[in-house]
Amino acid sequence: MLSRNNLNRFLAFWRHFSGAGAINLAFVIFGILLVWTLISHAIENPARYLPSPIAVALSSFDMVYKGLLPSYFGDTIGRLVVGSIFGLALGIPFGLILGINRTVADMFYPIMNFFQSISGIAIFPIIVVWFGNSDKTIFIVILYTSFFPIAFTVLSGVREIPMKYIHAARTLGANKFQIMRDVLLPGSLPHIATGSRLSIGFAWRAVIAGEMLAGREGLGWMIFTAQDVDRTSEVILGMLLIGLSWIILDHYLLRPFEADTIERWGLVQR
Amino acid sequence: MPAKLVVQNLTHHYPDEYTGESVHALEKINLTVEEGELVTVVGPSGCGKSTLLNILAGLLPYRDGLVSVDGVKIEGPGSDRGVVFQEHAILPWRSVAKNIGHGLELKGMPVQERETRVTDFIKLVGLQGFEDKYPHELSGGMKQRCAVARTLCADPVVMLMDEPFAAVDAQTRITLQEELNRIAIATKKTIIFITHAVDEAAFLGDRCFVFSARPGRLKAIVDINIAREKRIWSAMNVNKEFLRSRDEILRLVREEVNIAVEE
Ligand SMILES: Nc1ncnc2c1ncn2[C@@H]1O[C@H](COP(=O)(O)OP(=O)(O)O)[C@@H](O)[C@H]1O
Ligand SMILES: [Mg+2]
Numbered sequence: 198m199l200s201r202n203n204l205n206r207f208l209a210f211w212r213h214f215s216g217a218g219a220i221n222l223a224f225v226i227f228g229i230l231l232v233w234t235l236i237s238h239a240i241e242n243p244a245r246y247l248p249s250p251i252a253v254a255l256s257s258f259d260m261v262y263k264g265l266l267p268s269y270f271g272d273t274i275g276r277l278v279v280g281s282i283f284g285l286a287l288g289i290p291f292g293l294i295l296g297i298n299r300t301v302a303d304m305f306y307p308i309m310n311f312f313q314s315i316s317g318i319a320i321f322p323i324i325v326v327w328f329g330n331s332d333k334t335i336f337i338v339i340l341y342t343s344f345f346p347i348a349f350t351v352l353s354g355v356r357e358i359p360m361k362y363i364h365a366a367r368t369l370g371a372n373k374f375q376i377m378r379d380v381l382l383p384g385s386l387p388h389i390a391t392g393s394r395l396s397i398g399f400a401w402r403a404v405i406a407g408e409m410l411a412g413r414e415g416l417g418w419m420i421f422t423a424q425d426v427d428r429t430s431e432v433i434l435g436m437l438l439i440g441l442s443w444i445i446l447d448h449y450l451l452r453p454f455e456a457d458t459i460e461r462w463g464l465v466q467r
Numbered sequence: 468m469p470a471k472l473v474v475q476n477l478t479h480h481y482p483d484e485y486t487g488e489s490v491h492a493l494e495k496i497n498l499t500v501e502e503g504e505l506v507t508v509v510g511p512s513g514c515g516k517s518t519l520l521n522i523l524a525g526l527l528p529y530r531d532g533l534v535s536v537d538g539v540k541i542e543g544p545g546s547d548r549g550v551v552f553q554e555h556a557i558l559p560w561r562s563v564a565k566n567i568g569h570g571l572e573l574k575g576m577p578v579q580e581r582e583t584r585v586t587d588f589i590k591l592v593g594l595q596g597f598e599d600k601y602p603h604e605l606s607g608g609m610k611q612r613c614a615v616a617r618t619l620c621a622d623p624v625v626m627l628m629d630e631p632f633a634a635v636d637a638q639t640r641i642t643l644q645e646e647l648n649r650i651a652i653a654t655k656k657t658i659i660f661i662t663h664a665v666d667e668a669a670f671l672g673d674r675c676f677v678f679s680a681r682p683g684r685l686k687a688i689v690d691i692n693i694a695r696e697k698r699i700w701s702a703m704n705v706n707k708e709f710l711r712s713r714d715e716i717l718r719l720v721r722e723e724v725n726i727a728v729e730e
Contacts, residue, residue, distance in 0.1 A: 362556060366573075367525075369546060370544075370570060370573050370621070371573050
């Protein structure tokens with residue numbers, strides 16, 4: 198058993214390296230793993246209903262060893278990145294244009310609203326009819342799914358930019374394009390950041406669902422097929438990987454981007 | 468020589484989409500501003516000072532009357548008329564240096580030439596050492612210095628200022644007023660300076676236009692004959708010309724405020 202003194206020393210060491218936030222997080226994770234282990238020991242047939250964390254870890258070693266996991270993982274991330282980059286690249290300018298021009302906005306807004314209510318999963322069947330069970334189908338669904346959140350947030354972001362900034366640029370002699378580049382784009386970055394997060398988050402769900410429905414290899418497919426053959430540990434492993442990679446993506450891609458822009462400019466507080 | 472800026476018979480109404488009534492903001496304004504002159508505009512709050520300034524800036528379209536700079540009718544914003552706004556309108560996503568050089572950047576001036584000029588203007592407003600700071604890291608007074616430098620750096624023909632020092636503390640305001648006077652000497656810019664503070668109007672203006680309560684009319688013009696070099700706050704409370712013009716402006720504004728209160 199760990200003595201109280203040792204425990205305190207360990208805690209101090211941990212705090213020194215990672216701060217209070219991380220230690221709280223570690224406790225929560227530890228708690229979840231503990232409860233998970235206890236439940237899986239308490240139930241009958243845990244291999245089918247809830248394999249313990251250790252069983253899941255073992256199956257992950259096994260799959261990495263066979264080379265399956267890296268390949269599934271790569272497939273899924275690849276689809277996500279390509280699809281959401283296109284979604285953002287189309288959605289951001291679209292939102293900007295709608296934000297600037299009331300007439301265009303009034304024209305497109307109802308249509309956007311209409312399509313936004315039809316989720317990526319709901320358009321899946323028709324896309325499959327058109328393009329078959331292919332990567333193209335998954336790509337289109339991801340693009341479709343990531344387009345709307347970003348377009349809507351950028352649209353409202355542009356409208357929230359104080360007029361004084363636009364006026365200032367105009368009196369300095371800025372033309373329409375320069376106003377877009379120097380005022381509207383940077384001014385809506387807080388919304389672009391939020392919108393990107395929403396979009397990529399939705400795209401992440403779409404890619405998983407897409408693989409399940411289209412039967413393309415990847416993490417989503419892995420979860421889906423493992424369920425059929427009673428390999429629950431692989432299902433859980435897939436879920437864990439999906440969640441973890443989102444956190445990593447967010448932490449190493451989106452957060453630093455925000456820190457360098459909108460936080461640096463004092464547009465948001467942290 | 469013809470005047471730098473001419474306002475003829477300018478009347479302005481704001482339509483109100485909701486009630487159908489309109490707000491009568493300006494009534495038959497006639498005024499001229501000479502080259503190199505610094506004029507101040509005072510009047511009770513809501514009398515149309517900002518309306519006039521926005522029309523001069525080209526940000527607000529007008530129908531009745533004529534407004535021109537160097538004989539050219541004002542039909543929209545342009546870099547010949549620089550504006551310093553009351554609220555801090557420097558761009559939060561640009562550093563101090565980038566804000567100040569923005570006008571030149573928009574004109575397409577090459578980087579090196581631009582940087583030299585920007586450095587000059589940073590010195591002029593005393594922001595050395597803050598070139599790479601972002602606006603949220605500056606005090607209110609520094610933000611307005613940056614705004615003034617940004618406008619000057621674009622080298623406008625006329626500089627329009629709408630209560631630029633109203634939002635800073637009293638001590639800073641005095642410093643900024645003295646600095647603006649120094650800048651007026653150094654750059655010989657034509658400046659229209661709007662304020663609701665009578666002291667400020669008398670301290671800065673070669674002439675002061677006093678506006679009536681809404682609808683804004685040009686009620687009186689007060690001449691203030693004090694050499695720019697003598698305009699230092701510590702010398703003002705014994706300066707007869709300053710005291711006389713300030714009291715006169717105060718009296719004129721008071722009449723209007725009383726009218727506004729009685730209504
Ligand atoms: N955009 C606007 N729409 C309608 N009324 C306005 C607008 N801007 C100003 N007004 C009205 O016009 C009058 C003059 O306003 P303003 O020029 O801002 O006065 P000042 O700057 O002298 O305080 C005020 O009664 C104000 O309420
Ligand atoms: Mg005003």
